[in-house]
Amino acid sequence: xxxxxxxxxxxxxxxxxxxxxxxxxxxxxxxxxxxxxxxxxxxxxxxxxxxxxxxxxxxxxxxxxxxxxxxxxxxxxxxxxxxxxxxxxxxxxxxxxxxxxxxxxxxxxxxxxxxxxxxxxxxxxxxxxxxxxxxxxxxxxxxxxxxxxxxxxxxxxxxxxxxxxxxxxxxxxxxxxxxxxxxxxxxxxxxxxxxxxxxxxxxxxxxxxxxxxxxxxxxxxxxxxxxxxxxxxxxxxxxxxxxxxxxxxxxxxxxxxxxxxxxxxxxxxxxx
Amino acid sequence: xxxxxxxxxxxxxxxxxxxxxxxxxxxxxxxxxxxxxxxxxxxxxxxxxxxxxxxxxxxxxxxxxxxxxxxxxxxxxxxxxxxxxxxxxxxxxxxxxxxxxxxxxxxxxxxxxxxxxxxxxxxxxxxxxxxxxxxxxxxxxxxxxxxxxxxxxxxxxxxxxxxxxxxxxxxxxxxxxxxxxxxxxxxxxxxxxxxxxxxxxxxxxxxxxxxxxxxxxxxxxxxxxxxxxxxxxxxxxxxxxxxxxxxxxxxxxxxxxxxxxxxxxxxxxxxxxxxxxxxxxxxxxxxxxxxxxxxxxxxxxxxxxxxxxxxxxxxxxxxxxxxxxxxx
Numbered sequence: 001x002x003x004x005x006x007x008x009x010x011x012x013x014x015x016x017x018x019x020x021x022x023x024x025x026x027x028x029x030x031x032x033x034x035x036x037x038x039x040x041x042x043x044x045x046x047x048x049x050x051x052x053x054x055x056x057x058x059x060x061x062x063x064x065x066x067x068x069x070x071x072x073x074x075x076x077x078x079x080x081x082x083x084x085x086x087x088x089x090x091x092x093x094x095x096x097x098x099x100x101x102x103x104x105x106x107x108x109x110x111x112x113x114x115x116x117x118x119x120x121x122x123x124x125x126x127x128x129x130x131x132x133x134x135x136x137x138x139x140x141x142x143x144x145x146x147x148x149x150x151x152x153x154x155x156x157x158x159x160x161x162x163x164x165x166x167x168x169x170x171x172x173x174x175x176x177x178x179x180x181x182x183x184x185x186x187x188x189x190x191x192x193x194x195x196x197x198x199x200x201x202x203x204x205x206x207x208x209x210x211x212x213x214x215x216x217x218x219x220x221x222x223x224x225x226x227x228x229x230x231x232x233x234x235x236x237x238x239x240x241x242x243x244x245x246x247x248x249x250x251x252x253x254x255x256x257x258x259x260x261x262x263x264x265x266x267x268x269x270x271x272x
Numbered sequence: 273x274x275x276x277x278x279x280x281x282x283x284x285x286x287x288x289x290x291x292x293x294x295x296x297x298x299x300x301x302x303x304x305x306x307x308x309x310x311x312x313x314x315x316x317x318x319x320x321x322x323x324x325x326x327x328x329x330x331x332x333x334x335x336x337x338x339x340x341x342x343x344x345x346x347x348x349x350x351x352x353x354x355x356x357x358x359x360x361x362x363x364x365x366x367x368x369x370x371x372x373x374x375x376x377x378x379x380x381x382x383x384x385x386x387x388x389x390x391x392x393x394x395x396x397x398x399x400x401x402x403x404x405x406x407x408x409x410x411x412x413x414x415x416x417x418x419x420x421x422x423x424x425x426x427x428x429x430x431x432x433x434x435x436x437x438x439x440x441x442x443x444x445x446x447x448x449x450x451x452x453x454x455x456x457x458x459x460x461x462x463x464x465x466x467x468x469x470x471x472x473x474x475x476x477x478x479x480x481x482x483x484x485x486x487x488x489x490x491x492x493x494x495x496x497x498x499x500x501x502x503x504x505x506x507x508x509x510x511x512x513x514x515x516x517x518x519x520x521x522x523x524x525x526x527x528x529x530x531x532x533x534x535x536x537x538x539x540x541x542x543x544x545x546x547x548x549x550x551x552x553x554x555x556x557x558x559x560x561x562x563x564x565x566x567x568x569x570x571x572x573x574x575x576x577x578x579x580x581x582x583x584x585x586x587x588x589x590x591x592x593x594x595x596x597x598x599x600x
Contacts, residue, residue, distance in 0.1 A: 093276075093302045105310045108276045108300065109324045116300050152315040201320055203553050234559035267561030267573060270508040271472075 004041040005070040005154075005199035007192055008061045010054055012138050015177040016077045017044045019185045033060065040065050051097065051121050051141025058145035070199035073146045073155045076188060078162035078177055079119065079136040082129035086167055089184040090134060091191070092119040092157035097140035104143040107153040109198055113190035119159060125169050134159050154199055158191060160184045206233055210244045217246075218255040228255075231262045238269040274378075275299040276326040278310050288382040288420075289329050295418055296327065306330070311358070311375045319551045321376035322363055332356075332381035336390045340405060349400035354391075355409035356381050356421055362411060362442060363475040365557050366503055369409065371544025378410075380419060388428045395435045404429065407440030407461075414443040423448040430455050438498065444478045444486035454494035459531045461498030462487050466517040469505055473557060480517075484524040491525060499525070502536035502598055504582060506560060506572035511581060518585050527589035535582050536598035538571040545569045 011017035014035065020026075026038030034057055035046040043064070047057030054075065081088070093116035096103040108116070118133040121140035129135060139157045146155045160180050163169045211229045220228060235244055248265060252258050277298040283289050284303065293301065304310060307330035337352040358379040359369055370376075381387070395402040406412045406425070416422055422439060426449075429437045437458045449460065465473075467480050478486070491497050499521070507513060538557075540548070542564060549558040562571045572578060579597055586595055 093300060094304070103305070103309055105278070105302065105304065107316070107321065108326065109320055111275065112300070116302070118302075147313075147315065150315065151317055151320075152313060153317050153320045198320060198323075201323060202317070203319075203551075206553070233553070237554070237556040237559040240556075266559070269560065270506050270510070271560055272508065272556055 005072050005196050006040045006065060006068065007042050007072040007074065007195070008058075009042075009044045009074045009076050010047050010057050010061065010138075010142055011044060011076050012047055012049045012054065013077070013174075013177065014046050015174045016181055017046060018178045019182040020044055020076070020188065023185060023189070036061075036064070047138065050137055051123070051139075051144075053141070054138035055141035055145035058142060058149070062149050067149065069151055070202050071150055071154065072192070072195045072199060073142075073150050074188075074192070074195075075139055075142040075157040076181075077136060077138060077159055078172070078180060079134040079159035080126055080129055080163045080169065081117075081134050081161045082131060082165055084161045084164060086161055086164065087180050087183050088161040089114045089187045090117040090119075090159055090161070091115070092117065092134065092139060092159060094118045095139045095143050095157060096120055098122045098135075100140075102144075104140075104147065106143075106156050109153055110194040113194065114158075114187045117159075119157060127168055129165060134161070154195055156191060156195065158184075158188055206236070207242060210236075210242075214244075214246065214249075214258065218252075218258055220255045224255050224259060227259055228262070231259065231266050234266045235262070235269070238266065238272060240272055273324075274327045275324065276302065278302050278304045278307070278326060278328040278377075280307055280328075280330045281305055282331050283329055283382050286329075286331075286382050288384065291420075292327075292329060292380065292382070292418060298327070304328075307379050311377055311379055312373055314374065316374040317551075318370050318374060318376045325359065326377045328377055328379045329382050330379055331383045332386065336387050337394050337404075340403075347401060347403065349402060350395070350398070351403035351405065352394065353405040353408045354387060356384065356387060356406070356425075357410035357415070357419065359409070360411045361414040362477045364442075364477065365473040365475070365548075365552065365555055366505070366538055366540075368540055368544050368548075370551060371540065371547040378415075380415075384421075384424050388425070391429065391435070392432065395432050398434055400434065401436055402432075402434055403436045403438065405438045405440065407438075411441050411443055412439035413441040413445045413449075416443070416445040416448055420448070423452075426452060426455055426458055429458065440500065442474065442477045442483060444482045446486045446490055449490060449495060450493055454496075456496060459496045459498045460487075460490050461500050461532075461534075463500040463502065464517075464521060465501075465505075466507070466513050468507060468513060473505070480520070484521065488524050491529070496531040497525065497529075498532045498534070499530060500534050500536075501582060501586075502534055503538035503571075504535065504578050505538055505557070506574070506578065510578065514582060515585065518582075518589065522589040527586075528591070530590055530594060532594050532596060533586055533590050534596045534598050535579055535586070537575040537578060540569050540571075542567050542569055 021037045030036040037044040045057045045061045047053045091112045126135045307328045340351040561573045562569045
């Protein structure tokens with residue numbers, strides 16, 4: 001892939017995104033239909049509260065750029081937990097929607113920068129905390145939407161504990177959320193870095209200059225131009241040379257002859 | 273290194289689960305309902321996952337023994353394959369598993385007792401030899417210290433007098449086999465390739481020398497040995513490289529007492545070949561010339577010539593009646 005992998009962060013509230021926006025110095029990019037900060041390679045979208053809102057934000061954000069195989073998606077926000085202390089950041093390892101069967105398991109293909117936990121998305125704010133699970137209102141919608149459009153191995157959910165049995169949801173206000181998220185920022189930045197390292201393992205696109213030169217010499221149909229690129233790629237892999245010596249094609253008259261000659265040359269090559 | 277283990281709720285209390293977890297000591301243990309929630313979901317990337325696969329402990333339900341594909345067996349009579357595990361520790365670039373699965377995570381089916389019950393039900397009582405192949409969707413021995421697969425299945429198969437078992441491996445994990453009395457109806461079949469192929473395409477596997485040392489030890493211990501020269505790749509200087517390779521192999525191993533030798537060129541179903549080529553567009557292996565017949569791609573322009581040449585060379589060390597060609 002060219003350039004850096006793009007990261008799209010979906011937050012329900014602007015206060016959840018504030019620390020990240022400040023760190024990356026993201027500028028407001030849109031107000032409607034959703035608030036968007038920054039652009040490729042780092043963008044934050046404010047979805048509003050609820051799993052449907054989160055899913056809709058994923059769909060909206062996916063349409064802002066041409067999709068790429070190395071797009072990274074992150075759902076970031078606050079969540080409740082029965083016993084963990086306020087400000088504890090957790091990476092979701094299992095995400096489900098309360099009362100429904102389906103579950104999502106974000107891939108853990110790197111060393112997690114914080115502890116992992118199960119996360120249950122509810123349709124309403126929860127005060128009866130489940131045992132050993134985070135509870136939020138967005139992640140299941142986020143996962144359902146990203147599972148349709150994104151590379152599953154590059155999607156993650158991070159939640160910061162904002163309430164527990166000792167400090168309930170009544171105490172949650174904007175300033176506190178901003179402070180909690182700011183304290184978790186180093187963890188979030190580490191996660192983004194690890195996801196980017198992972199995305200870099202995906203193959204890079206080929207140099208197309210050689211094909212471009214041949215495409216100007218002969219007339220190729222669309223299908224033939226695809227064949228030409230494939231043959232040149234095979235030639236490059238087997239000869240470990242970046243350039244193709246067009247003199248091997250001599251004074252061939254048609255694109256069909258070029259493809260036949262090239263195929264003969266490539267098929268004759270052994271493994272290097 | 274396995275950091276993450278997913279455990280199906282059904283096998284959470286299984287004693288083999290406890291043993292595996294105690295051995296792996298993972299950073300994260302995550303409970304799931306069914307391994308299919310994690311394994312082979314769409315939009316997964318085998319290449320990314322291969323860098324750090326998780327282990328999934330699950331129960332295998334449904335058909336645990338499957339008939340082998342045509343032309344796979346070595347003798348007439350019923351032949352089945354089974355997979356106590358999906359995916360492999362190694363990362364061989366030509367492996368069909370990359371094209372078959374979207375996930376590179378390892379799935380270990382811990383309910384060995386159900387496999388063994390099926391083997392008894394399927395293979396007991398027949399006059400004919402019944403062949404059972406392991407190592408189709410995984411390497412039979414590579415994770416032996418973790419899985420105890422050979423240690424469990426070989427004694428169980430020994431109880432069935434008409435049953436022949438083949439373990440297929442590239443591994444040098446033979447300690448459990450050396451602690452057992454050899455079973456004459458269990459063939460330890462090892463895939464071998466020249467060093468240049470091992471270095472270029474068989475990532476994370478033991479070196480040729482290490483494999484040969486392991487095979488020689490098993491042979492001296494009395495285990496029947498099979499050699500699998502499959503796939504033969506059309507590398508540069510094919511004859512010179514393979515000539516030296518065969519000399520190295522038979523300097524270490526007694527070719528006169530081998531159970532069997534099989535030869536095959538690289539062949540893959542078209543859909544799997546396409547998937548692998550898309551995963552690894554920077555890999556030379558799938559750039560070489562190939563022919564296609566009934567959806568099966570055969571790599572190398574002179575596949576028959578490669579097979580003929582190797583068969584002739586191998587016949588200098590091995591009874592030709594024990595040399596088999598794999599065409600499918």
